[in-house]
Amino acid sequence: MDEELTHRPVAQGIWSTGLHLSAEVRAVTPQIDRLLLDLGVQTEDLRQRLVQRVLRRLQSQVERDRPSGLALAEHAVRETFAFIDDWIARAVAMAGAECSDLMPLRAALVHGALPDWPQALLSPPLPGICERLLAAAPRPLPAAAPLAMPTAELRLRRFRPLAWLLRCWPRRG
């Protein structure tokens, strides 16, 4: 179930989560917001709620690693994707599936495999989501089924017309 959030706009357009967010963490809100927008989260309300989730994750990271400035902003971008990936990993685990690489599932998600994915991210994954993601995940290669293909032997003849003529020439004696 979604955790309680207090959507209370503050002076700089930051919404309180009920958890204390440091000023430098709040400062990366526009980057996360824009990233989510470009990922296809069109609804502002949804975006705000997702931003809060990411910010809270980020806050705990900041307290541990103390990044600042651009490093923090980069961290925020990473954390946004980590937030999505964690949700996908939970969906995969729920389905009892094994998936060593979440990247294809993330691509499927942001390309609309689940039409309401931004909303879905706010709740724990429901059963069946993993299957839908897997069905839409890019699969560039089939399972390997190797077949030996040896190099063919092609013995070329050397075409030497002069030598051929000399051989044909009648010899004395």
Place this chain on the structure above:
Amino acid sequence: MPAPNTQSVHKPVQKTDAPAATDHIGTQSPEPPSPARRVAHALLVFATVAFTVSLLAGAVRADGITPLELSLLLLYALLSGWIALAFWTAVAGFFVMLAFGRRARRTALPASSTARVALVMPIYNEDPRRIFAGIEAIWRDLEDTGEAARFDFHVLSDTRDPDLWMDEESAWYELCTRLQAHGRIFYRNRPENTERKSGNLAEFVRRCGADYPYFVILDADSVMSGSTLVELLARMEAEPRLGLIQVPPVSVNRASLFARVLQFSGGLYGRMYCAGLAFWQRGESNFWGHNAILRTQAFAACCGLPRLPGREPFGGEILSHDFVEAALLARKGWSVVLAWDLDGSYEEIPPTLIDYAKRDRRWCQGNLQHARIVGAHGLRLSSRVHLAMGVMSYVASPLWLLFLALTAVEAWVQSRAVPVYFFGDTTVPIWPDTYTFELTSVMLATLAMLFLPKILALLLLLLDGRARRGHGGLLGAAGSVLFEIFFAVLLAPVMMLFQSKFVFATLARRNVGWPAQQRDDHATRFTEAAGAHLGQSLLGAAVGLWAWWYVPHFFWWFTPVLAGLLLAVPFSMLTSRVDLGTWMARRGLFRSPEESDRPRCLRYLDSALANGPTFSEAGVRRVLTDPRATSLHLALTPTGDPLTRRERHRLEGVLLALEEEGPAAAINRADCRFFLSRREGPALWLERVRAGARPSSGGASEPPEPEREREH
């Protein structure tokens, strides 16, 4: 559940020398070679050559044959043999079609058959919209047959252009999603395009050939109908010794006048020639590189192409792999068949004369390289003939050029000879012998060999109502043939000079590379036409002046050749125009059945092209700015080995350039490919640009600049 984008199941490598692959060799071939037909064909060709050469020899030997005349006779023998070969092939095709009509035989697919077919499309810097529209068309047409589940698609990209590569990825994923074809349409981009197309195919066979008993090779502009693909599968299943079936592709879809003429002539005469080829080649036919089905085991066992000793252009990688692969299959006893009776095989041709010549330049080097393979040990005689024909199709041009030059010299020599009418004390003049009969006969025989096949094709049209209507009715077709003859007269000298140049360039070891083709209709600009043809026109003018001045009686014989050269620039420009082609088509000229009664798969293609994805910005820029495109690209990029220190520096260099200059930074292609081929590159860039390390350059989807004032 298998992880996507990973080859989680690794089957053991299947050996191609396993009994299953070779058990068939001892069984009866479906189309055993027919020595009688070949001998008959060869005799007809030799008889024709002997007849025309004897006439010509009769005209020149009266006062002894000079070395110049001997050279002319030898050249004419060679060239008339080349024409006679095509002529008798057409005649054979005419009678075959007269006997069997155009109806294709149908083979039932055995109920027990579970064989799967891979439709593989090797691509190299092609238009992604066209590639995936073609795949969609085939997919939809296959679905209509009810056998679609047997067919998988493999797009084997050797594309080097990073923008096109990224577009291919997006178009592929979009198509898979739209058709719900994930796991049925596969795509990969090779890191290195070693051994070009043959290496590309070999990589596919070695990676997953064991899963598919058969595979169909498609070109980037190929379309094949579902029913034809199912028929090919059925024929392969029915005949275990069949190694390859080539379906002659019909040229379609181009609208320029140049392309229309070629499409019309290919459609009208092509099938007749193919029927003739199939008649004398039987089960040792040829492979044209695409629109063909192959038995995977046979291909894997026989067709791993070696590198030729020596350096390019005659050594190194085998460029034109298809003829050689057919020869290698035939060498091991596999049947190679030309299915002239099958419809539903289409390709697109270059839209302009210059594009046509560019394609010829690529093919020329590949075909000339076969001169080294013609004599290779163990090949079948028919394979040697195919290889030699491939060589001759280019060497014929410089030979014609030489023939014309020697003819001009001979005419000049003759013009300088002063006729002597009185010998000794006799007062009765002795008139010089005239050889008008012999020379006219030679000319008529040559013209008959060139033009009779066109009349035969028109006769066949009389018997086929559907084809007749498709070609614009008998009058329309006859008018088109007349115009096509005029077109061919103007085109032939231009192509003769182009091909002669290509042959000499190849002999001079000037590598031509493997440039991508421009396939869409586009009008040739004056500068482009002048650049390509001005030299030819100047040569034509110089030869014309020389002939007018020194051999005026011979000048008129030269006019067809001179006209083609002098008019090359306007001819090239006019024939590239789509409006002229459309104008002609509206008047019933150069129409093809595929236009008037559009096959279903081509209708699917039209629809797919109309509704295909559009990319608002270049592929690399899109991947660098749109996080969804980045996510897709990262999903398709395998997690490679950890970066070495040097690779890290290289990656950092690209990142710095991107930070300095933005997504439009001028990064060389190799660095760009390296950057995109590692997950670390786009992932790091995404973090940096999104974090605002680089100010945005405008646009709604540009990531924002960090709001630094809030950091404090």
